[in-house]
Amino acid sequence: MREAYVIGVGMTPFGKFPDKSILALGRESCWEAIKDANIPPTAIEAAYCGHARTGRLLGRECGVGQSILWELGISGIPISSVGNFCASGSTAFRDAWLAVASGLYDLVLAIGVEQLTARATKGKPLTSDGVELLTAMGFSPPTFFAQMAMRHMYDFGTTREQLAMVAVKNRKNACYNPRAQYRKEVTIEEVLHAPVIVEPLTLLSCCPTGDGGAAAILASKKIAKKYSSKPITVAASVLRSGEYKQGREITSLGATVKGAQEAYERAGIGPQDIDVAEVHDCFTPAEIVHYEDLGFCVKGEGGRFIAEGHSQIGGKVAVNTSGGLLSKGHPLGATGIAQIAEIVWQLRQQAGERQVAGARIGLTHCAGGFQESLELAEVSSVTINILKI
Amino acid sequence: MREAYVIGVGMTPFGKFPDKSILALGRESCWEAIKDANIPPTAIEAAYCGHARTGRLLGRECGVGQSILWELGISGIPISSVGNFCASGSTAFRDAWLAVASGLYDLVLAIGVEQLTARATKGKPLTSDGVELLTAMGFSPPTFFAQMAMRHMYDFGTTREQLAMVAVKNRKNACYNPRAQYRKEVTIEEVLHAPVIVEPLTLLSCCPTGDGGAAAILASKKIAKKYSSKPITVAASVLRSGEYKQGREITSLGATVKGAQEAYERAGIGPQDIDVAEVHDCFTPAEIVHYEDLGFCVKGEGGRFIAEGHSQIGGKVAVNTSGGLLSKGHPLGATGIAQIAEIVWQLRQQAGERQVAGARIGLTHCAGGFQESLELAEVSSVTINILKI
Numbered sequence: 114m115r116e117a118y119v120i121g122v123g124m125t126p127f128g129k130f131p132d133k134s135i136l137a138l139g140r141e142s143c144w145e146a147i148k149d150a151n152i153p154p155t156a157i158e159a160a161y162c163g164h165a166r167t168g169r170l171l172g173r174e175c176g177v178g179q180s181i182l183w184e185l186g187i188s189g190i191p192i193s194s195v196g197n198f199c200a201s202g203s204t205a206f207r208d209a210w211l212a213v214a215s216g217l218y219d220l221v222l223a224i225g226v227e228q229l230t231a232r233a234t235k236g237k238p239l240t241s242d243g244v245e246l247l248t249a250m251g252f253s254p255p256t257f258f259a260q261m262a263m264r265h266m267y268d269f270g271t272t273r274e275q276l277a278m279v280a281v282k283n284r285k286n287a288c289y290n291p292r293a294q295y296r297k298e299v300t301i302e303e304v305l306h307a308p309v310i311v312e313p314l315t316l317l318s319c320c321p322t323g324d325g326g327a328a329a330i331l332a333s334k335k336i337a338k339k340y341s342s343k344p345i346t347v348a349a350s351v352l353r354s355g356e357y358k359q360g361r362e363i364t365s366l367g368a369t370v371k372g373a374q375e376a377y378e379r380a381g382i383g384p385q386d387i388d389v390a391e392v393h394d395c396f397t398p399a400e401i402v403h404y405e406d407l408g409f410c411v412k413g414e415g416g417r418f419i420a421e422g423h424s425q426i427g428g429k430v431a432v433n434t435s436g437g438l439l440s441k442g443h444p445l446g447a448t449g450i451a452q453i454a455e456i457v458w459q460l461r462q463q464a465g466e467r468q469v470a471g472a473r474i475g476l477t478h479c480a481g482g483f484q485e486s487l488e489l490a491e492v493s494s495v496t497i498n499i500l501k502i
Numbered sequence: 503m504r505e506a507y508v509i510g511v512g513m514t515p516f517g518k519f520p521d522k523s524i525l526a527l528g529r530e531s532c533w534e535a536i537k538d539a540n541i542p543p544t545a546i547e548a549a550y551c552g553h554a555r556t557g558r559l560l561g562r563e564c565g566v567g568q569s570i571l572w573e574l575g576i577s578g579i580p581i582s583s584v585g586n587f588c589a590s591g592s593t594a595f596r597d598a599w600l601a602v603a604s605g606l607y608d609l610v611l612a613i614g615v616e617q618l619t620a621r622a623t624k625g626k627p628l629t630s631d632g633v634e635l636l637t638a639m640g641f642s643p644p645t646f647f648a649q650m651a652m653r654h655m656y657d658f659g660t661t662r663e664q665l666a667m668v669a670v671k672n673r674k675n676a677c678y679n680p681r682a683q684y685r686k687e688v689t690i691e692e693v694l695h696a697p698v699i700v701e702p703l704t705l706l707s708c709c710p711t712g713d714g715g716a717a718a719i720l721a722s723k724k725i726a727k728k729y730s731s732k733p734i735t736v737a738a739s740v741l742r743s744g745e746y747k748q749g750r751e752i753t754s755l756g757a758t759v760k761g762a763q764e765a766y767e768r769a770g771i772g773p774q775d776i777d778v779a780e781v782h783d784c785f786t787p788a789e790i791v792h793y794e795d796l797g798f799c800v801k802g803e804g805g806r807f808i809a810e811g812h813s814q815i816g817g818k819v820a821v822n823t824s825g826g827l828l829s830k831g832h833p834l835g836a837t838g839i840a841q842i843a844e845i846v847w848q849l850r851q852q853a854g855e856r857q858v859a860g861a862r863i864g865l866t867h868c869a870g871g872f873q874e875s876l877e878l879a880e881v882s883s884v885t886i887n888i889l890k891i
Binding site for chain 1: 503554555557558561562563564565566568571572575577578579580581582583585586587590593597600601603604605606608631632731740741742743744745746757760870871872873874880882884885
């Protein structure tokens with residue numbers, strides 16, 4: 114295994130684009146990544162394309178990557194679809210990392226795309242794959258994270274205000290990100306008094322529906338040096354699925370805890386070394402739990418961690434400088450690679466008004482899907498990447 | 503990159519099992535592979551699960567592998583979904599190969615599953631993803647292969663009888679395969695006079711709809727030696743997508759030609775060294791074209807190649823000893839790994855009455871999906887594996 118480097122990233126604005134084709138979203142992000150990497154498109158040797166709902170919503174379950182690349186003049190190379198719910202894009206990124214790290218290829222493209230608005234309202238509601246029994250009993254992603262919030266409040270004294278601070282912080286960051294879906298600041302009061310989705314979550318505690326594409330180009334050392342003056346090292350790329358066991362707590366995702374341990378070990382660093390992180394804030398309590406699971410603070414201290422400003426730009430670790438899923442948006446398959454793009458921009462000091470001064474080490478964390486379990490749903494997959502300059 | 507070995511394979515019988523869950527099909531095949539490899543299930547370090555239509559037909563677009571393995575007590579490891587149309591399973595196999603060959607893992611599972619009967623008749627007809635424009639103009643997989651047949655007959659004098667011989671040979675082989683979907687011999691006359699699907703293809707020239715699962719376990723040399731007395735070496739594992747270009751001929755798939763060249767080079771052998779091959783005989787003319795594209799005979803000689811018996815058991819290269827897609831069946835995502843299983847059994851001399859005497863080198867060839875092109879549809883992806891004892 115050898116080092117692999119990110120030498121180009123791209124992403125579309127995230128938002129509601131029901132009239133745009135998913136292929137256009139993919140092409141736009143790939144083309145930006147190709148220009149950013151300064152490579153000829155035909156130098157790309159392989160590609161992995163992550164998407165989570167294109168089959169069910171758009172009738173495109175396979176061949177999405179082939180169709181995206183076909184019109185950019187890229188064909189004949191190995192291309193495949195990769196799926197892992199909301200972690201589909203980050204799983205495609207990890208596959209691309211392995212394809213370079215293995216020595217098989219020198220230049221590999223990872224794509225993530227999703228279009229949720231085009232058809233989502235026309236059919237019947239989409240249940241989560243693989244949790245049919247729990248769904249029949251009332252389970253949905255918001256109910257899961259509402260339970261997580263309630264239990265965290267009960268066990269650790271976390272407050273509704275602290276939960277709301279996650280939405281407020283990420284919205285503030287999004288105001289400085291021209292690609293974010295929502296860019297109007299909100300207050301704690303507005304979050305608390307927005308329409309209730311599931312107690313204690315309100316509309317502003319939940320990530321929105323949206324469309325978008327993102328792409329990243331990975332290269333071996335030799336090729337990275339040839340094309341890039343600022344290659345970003347992939348210090349660790351980890352994927353884990355949830356663990357089946359009884360008696361687990363809902364205030365922690367085991368796959369995040371173990372995945373983070375593996376990632377820190379591979380990168381030879383600890384959580385205190387992370388300057389900037391994009392984490393899976395699908396709902397406000399999730400971000401608080403991720404602080405703890407990723408080791409940014411000790412168990413139960415997540416609410417205080419945000420209240421004391423440790424996760425804002427200028428704090429101990431700036432979390433979701435892009436606006437996160439909550440405000441940048443969450444087109445499922447695109448999210449994991451958009452997280453990579455944000456960290457790359459931060460490490461290159463190209464993040465404009467949301468720049469974390471002197472950021473040198475960044476982390477991305479993406480969680481996808483659910484599996485049925487005896488007592489609780491368990492997360493289906495978690496990816497964690499550590500990037501460094 | 504290091505060598506990787508297949509140490510266990512499994513597959514369900516292929517057939518119509520509308521009342522069976524796709525998870526049961528997956529579990530059954532994984533369990534057989536685990537027993538065949540003689541490993542503890544929890545020793546598996548990562549898994550890739552190939553499926554092509556489970557999202558559109560069953561509402562399960564992600565997490566299929568996680569759900570299959572969960573009930574076998576396997577959780578916490580990296581698992582993802584892989585899609586590439588009919589080559590989904592073989593793409594998952596290649597991902598598993600790379601995961602071992604890279605040095606990242608020592609023991610990796612590849613799964614392929616599909617259930618086409620459960621819902622296929624309830625909804626509206628499924629078009630091929632990515633060829634919407636051509637579909638509106640009358641394109642479908644049978645029309646593509648009918649055009650291929652017509653042109654091959656026109657250019658090279660291939661006869662309807664020679665096309666029919668593919669169905670007859672593969673059905674005869676299937677009679678000796680207890681897992682095949684159709685096991686009653688057919689004659690050339692019966693193939694020629696079956697109901698016409700698209701001239702010159704009749705019902706017996708086309709692969710059936712079916713359900714099934716298949717699994718393969720790959721290991722590093724150290725682990726292979728620990729558990730297996732007969733590990734099978736993966737000498738090459740190649741994936742290519744179709745090439746976009748004008749003026750190509752319909753009597754050849756460029757991705758097969760170039761993929762085969764790459765596979766033979768990596769394996770250090772030539773087509774004359776292949777003892778047994780499983781090729782993508784979705785329609786009878788496809789197998790004839792594959793003989794030529796894989797280098798088993800020269801261009802235009804495919805019809806004569808089968809007529810002279812070179813592709814039957816005992817001939818130059820025994821093709822589709824399992825019965826092939828035409829008679830063993832074609833549950834899309836399962837096919838590529840079922841091909842691996844057949845070759846592994848042949849190389850271990852475990853293929854019973856359909857055994858190719860002394861087989862030492864085998865090839866699998868799987869083609870998936872279509873891309874729209876200016877003049878013709880082009881195949882979306884082709885996988886080629888070379889296995890040896």
